[in-house]
Amino acid sequence: MSDKTTRDHIVEAADQLFYQQGYEHTSFSHIAETVKISRGNFYHHFKTKDEILNAVIGVRLENTRRMLSQWENEEKTPVDRIRRFIHILITNRAKIKHYGCPVGTLCTELAKLNHPAQPEARRLFTLFRTWLSRQFEKIDHNADADELAMHILARSQGVATLASAFSDQKFIKQEVKLMDEWLNAYVKGKI
Amino acid sequence: MSDKTTRDHIVEAADQLFYQQGYEHTSFSHIAETVKISRGNFYHHFKTKDEILNAVIGVRLENTRRMLSQWENEEKTPVDRIRRFIHILITNRAKIKHYGCPVGTLCTELAKLNHPAQPEARRLFTLFRTWLSRQFEKIDHNADADELAMHILARSQGVATLASAFSDQKFIKQEVKLMDEWLNAYVKGKI
């Protein structure tokens, strides 16, 4: 807990703030205030704001990888694993209602800013995409697993966007149920 | 064409720029540069930046209403009308690939800024939502039309988000095809 370096604290605070208020709208002063350090202290750890963004994307990538491999261990069948993915919408529904999906909203913002970190941010999506794709492949080797992965990914994104726009948690549960049914129907048709 | 007032030009330019680079990232200087007027001239037409945003949302609402009633006239069956909605993804695929959905990305940004115009922006979604809901009601009076409308809306949003994140137009066509099939299956089951 307390063996975290200042750098870690900065990245952690930036991670939260970028999610809750967006990258551009989060200023150095705001991060400094949260971490309770001087504004000038930043430039000993990071040269630019973009460098902080890269660090944030880095830890998000690592956390995502860890989460996916944990799901891989805890859920024994590919169908259960995909279901586990679908249900993060439920798990994170409170935050999603307020701030949307951390991955989707970041990619959307960086696209508008035409920011050089776009490819790095996209890797967060790619992580889920390839992981889901591998699960679908295990279900049916002849299926176009990547298309199915993108399909699930897109539906999750849409749910997060609308749940946030309408501040509606019930809608999340509604759509998760539909996605579960879709997955069951798919499995029944293929196995 | 040339009978547009300066105010109209400002709103028009702001509309495009808010879509392409986001609301916060678009500055007065940038709009002024585009319209080719002095920066100071703004405050004869608008008191604050938020007022411009409200005007932009206003014209978007009006344009959307006009578009929906046009679809209502051109397409004679509710199914054709819903299909028409689905296919704006194809029509606007080039811009969606770059900037995502104009409605979804605006609502997402305003949510992060905790901006007072959030309810106004949400009305853009509501317009589509109630229109789609009415179409579904015409297909089947016993259906939960609103759930179906939200479902289609969410899937469109997801497609736009991922198409932008991956700069992938082909994915749009792929998913539109799936949505068409979903609609056909639904109609076949209910009629």
Add this chain to the structure above:
DNA sequence: GCCAAGTTAGGACAATCGTCCAAGTCACAA
């Protein structure tokens, strides 16, 4: 106890932000 390296604080910096204002231009009514 001392020095070097790593870390921090606080403020200076140029640029840009949204906002506002005084002066000027223009068209048209009296």
Add this chain to the structure above:
DNA sequence: TTGTGACTTGGACGATTGTCCTAACTTGGC
């Protein structure tokens, strides 16, 4: 012809932005 009101200009304003710098502090090896 003159006066009036709508419109436009260019710049000033205070605040805030990301960036950078210097001086002070802390720490560990000698």
